[in-house]
Amino acid sequence: MMDELTRRKFMQASAIAAGGLFATNAKAIILEPQGHSMPGKPVGPNDRIRFGIIGVGMEGSGVLGSALALPGMECVGAADLYDGRHALAKQITGNPNLQTTRDYRELLDRKDIDCILAAVPDFWHKQVVVDACEAGKDIYCEKPMSHTIPEGFEMIQAAERNNRIVQIGAQRVSSMLCGKAHEMYHGGAIGDITMVELSLGRNSPTGAWEYPPPLDLSPSNLSWDTWLKDTPKIPFNPYRFARWRCWRDYGTGVAGDLMVHLISAMLFTLGWNEAPRSAVSLGGIYRWKDGRDMPDLQTVLFDYHGIPVYVRLGLSSRTPERALYMGPKGLLDTNEFGITYSPQSGVNTSPSYYDSSFPQKMREEYVREWYATHSVQPGKEPLTEQTVYTGNDWDDLKPHLWTFFEAVKSRKPNVENAVFGNHAAIACHMANESYFRRKQVLWDAATQSLKDA
Numbered sequence: 483m484m485d486e487l488t489r490r491k492f493m494q495a496s497a498i499a500a501g502g503l504f505a506t507n508a509k510a511i512i513l514e515p516q517g518h519s520m521p522g523k524p525v526g527p528n529d530r531i532r533f534g535i536i537g538v539g540m541e542g543s544g545v546l547g548s549a550l551a552l553p554g555m556e557c558v559g560a561a562d563l564y565d566g567r568h569a570l571a572k573q574i575t576g577n578p579n580l581q582t583t584r585d586y587r588e589l590l591d592r593k594d595i596d597c598i599l600a601a602v603p604d605f606w607h608k609q610v611v612v613d614a615c616e617a618g619k620d621i622y623c624e625k626p627m628s629h630t631i632p633e634g635f636e637m638i639q640a641a642e643r644n645n646r647i648v649q650i651g652a653q654r655v656s657s658m659l660c661g662k663a664h665e666m667y668h669g670g671a672i673g674d675i676t677m678v679e680l681s682l683g684r685n686s687p688t689g690a691w692e693y694p695p696p697l698d699l700s701p702s703n704l705s706w707d708t709w710l711k712d713t714p715k716i717p718f719n720p721y722r723f724a725r726w727r728c729w730r731d732y733g734t735g736v737a738g739d740l741m742v743h744l745i746s747a748m749l750f751t752l753g754w755n756e757a758p759r760s761a762v763s764l765g766g767i768y769r770w771k772d773g774r775d776m777p778d779l780q781t782v783l784f785d786y787h788g789i790p791v792y793v794r795l796g797l798s799s800r801t802p803e804r805a806l807y808m809g810p811k812g813l814l815d816t817n818e819f820g821i822t823y824s825p826q827s828g829v830n831t832s833p834s835y836y837d838s839s840f841p842q843k844m845r846e847e848y849v850r851e852w853y854a855t856h857s858v859q860p861g862k863e864p865l866t867e868q869t870v871y872t873g874n875d876w877d878d879l880k881p882h883l884w885t886f887f888e889a890v891k892s893r894k895p896n897v898e899n900a901v902f903g904n905h906a907a908i909a910c911h912m913a914n915e916s917y918f919r920r921k922q923v924l925w926d927a928a929t930q931s932l933k934d935a
């Protein structure tokens with residue numbers, strides 16, 4: 483069993499986890515709703531922000547609605563290549579006279595727009611962010627930050643050159659749960675991290691990105707050639723438009739769509755801000771044989787900060803979104819809805835079962851000696867406590883947007899800036915490169931590129 487010193491350390495860890503409160507039973511603690519900086523009252527005229535939005539599709543429509551729900555935020559223009567989304571932007575803002583355009587540069591040219599929110603497909607992120615920075619606009623851009631590794635560095639340079647606030651939209655970083663996990667880890671709850679497991683599985687056509695194209699979509703209401711950007715020219719294809727995640731030309735697969743959230747949350751929780759050192763990935767297209775070229779099942783093993791980080795992402799079986807942090811003092815098991823903290827003493831709680839290999843006299847002597855030097859009595863072993871934290875789910879879009887708007891006003895640095903976003907995106911690109919090259923890839927910081935192992 484635990485000696486007193488170990489027990490004291492163990493109780494300290496429990497106290498850290500419980501925010502200083504000791505409890506006698508397994509505990510469930512409800513976290514207060516997120517809102518460390520969100521005001522509960524209306525803001526003054528000087529705190530108002532006028533923003534434009536680029537891309538009002540599935541995510542952009544949610545981002546727009548969430549931004550408008552924050553005090554003092556006003557949308558004054560929307561750009562999208564598909565006219566149906568101009569109508570949608572007018573509906574969400576409740577403003578039939580909202581400026582709408584297919585050309586986002588018209589928003590960047592407006593002097594009365596303070597900042598931009600962008601939710602365009604991954605292969606458009608770099609251009610929109612660089613153009614916004616060059617036009618002097620701060621920008622919130624959806625995750626993953628980039629479509630390729632060189633793009634991320636171009637984006638960082640554009641932000642720095644123009645002294646712009648850039649925030650990437652992996653919103654778990656601003657969640658209450660992530661904040662609590664960060665606090666607990668840095669309070670020593672599990673000791674130094676030894677391994678992380680990240681996993682998420684879906685099991686439905688929608689989960690596998692088989693979205694229904696808008697019913698009226700046609701080259702007359704969509705600038706198809708512009709949408710294609712510098713990808714191979716192909717005839718108008720509504721499935722490419724709605725299901726772009728399935729193809730490498732436009733998206734970043736399950737890595738950029740799903741893993742980037744888990745990696746961003748992990749970086750924040752552990753206080754890391756770096757690219758992985760290496761990645762090796764296995765996977766394939768096992769179920770959704772619909773013409774896609776990105777895997778529907780992908781596993782990755784990273785060397786991240788010198789420890790193994792194992793990732794499993796799948797579109798064929800539903801499993802919870804989970805990040806399991808392991809250390810010598812226990813486990814932090816986090817999911818969308820809570821954190822379960824399971825402390826572990828890391829010491830023997832009884833004489834070693836290896837004593838079964840000792841002859842009887844030796845065994846008796848060993849057991850007597852063991853109890854004489856440990857403070858535990860047989861049958862009176864201390865129980866370990868689990869603590870469960872629940873609260874808002876991890877999908878904390880409003881606090882994340884609020885963090886961005888606060889940075890726009892204060893000019894103070896934000897956490898998920900271009901450098902942080904680039905590190906999370908590099909992890910996604912390394913996973914995909916390893917998958918396609920069928921071998922391990924290493925990060926070479928000196929050349930900001932990958933090399934084979």
Ligand SMILES: NC(=O)c1ccc[n+]([C@@H]2O[C@H](COP(=O)([O-])OP(=O)(O)OC[C@H]3O[C@@H](n4cnc5c(N)ncnc54)[C@H](O)[C@@H]3O)[C@@H](O)[C@H]2O)c1
Pocket residue numbers: 536537538539540541542561562563564567584586601602603604606624625626651652653708709723724738739
């Ligand atoms: N943070 C999250 O939880 C989350 C969730 C879903 C999607 N996303 C991200 O949001 C982004 C958009 O995803 P989506 O599912 O909304 O895609 P979508 O296809 O539904 O919407 C994208 C919209 O951008 C428009 N668009 C494309 N290029 C444009 C351009 N050059 N100028 C103006 N408009 C342009 C399209 O016409 C379309 O309406 C992606 O990067 C995705 O990874 C993030």
